[in-house]
Amino acid sequence: MGYTKRVESVFEIIAEPNRRAILSLLVSSHQSVGEIERRLRMPQPTVSKHLRVLREAGFVESTVDAQRRLYRLKPEPLQEVDAWLAPFRQFWSAHVDALERHLDRMDQSAPTKRKTGRRRRGPNRKPDKGETK
Amino acid sequence: MGYTKRVESVFEIIAEPNRRAILSLLVSSHQSVGEIERRLRMPQPTVSKHLRVLREAGFVESTVDAQRRLYRLKPEPLQEVDAWLAPFRQFWSAHVDALERHLDRMDQSAPTKRKTGRRRRGPNRKPDKGETK
């Protein structure tokens, strides 16, 4: 041990379905390993191993309660994911606007007045030729 | 060739760093394969392979422009990630509130026992016995 700690990105951590399940379970309140094991119906070593990964990546932390260990969520890593997502949200709203304008054009009788600035995402857009194989 | 339509979860798709880079590149505007190759400095087959994965997972779509293919972002899959994150945002705000209250209490007492990294959780918690190997 003790080599360079393999710093996996937060995205690799949450790529694993069982780990996402554990995180979703912990969002409401903390849980012991046994409770997680029971509620998610996965073998105990599997739970422990995933918890270890989550702990070392900072997604969770544990406190000792007699023989039990209570795991609880920590916010930072998932906030990092949220931060990565931020630029794309901009894109979504623009995309929705474009869709609205398109629908407006199709429905030429619409009397509703919208005051939305025109936004185009690129100069020189050629007509879309599908290309969905 | 058999098409093994392996339906990977959106999380597995974005676990790959190069794919995240491609997505981030496409968020501003569409790009051809060659531009992606050049700007991200990765070999062309690598780009094409990742684009294929992204395309089949619905993250991007392509249009033909002569010999080129222009790839652009599609919103839905990343919105799915965003949706998964939603419950955790609730948790963050609660957590931040609790931390603020806690820091307020600390400032009232504690004669400059500032030691970076010291952290206690919640009110009347048992002493934390390390548990970070």
Add this chain to the structure above:
DNA sequence: GCTTTATATACCTTGACAAGCATATACTCT
């Protein structure tokens, strides 16, 4: 037609990782 440019795919090798099982550690209670 042939050559150049642009992109996709096939094949192979390598490495990472998750599951399964067994076992070790640690705490509690009688």
Add this chain to the structure above:
DNA sequence: AGAGTATATGCTTGTCAAGGTATATAAAGC
């Protein structure tokens, strides 16, 4: 101390995905 409970870790194995290299497809220009 010994038994029971709760959790962690070691080891092995199978799977799968990513990168590298070579090649195939396709359109453009001469």
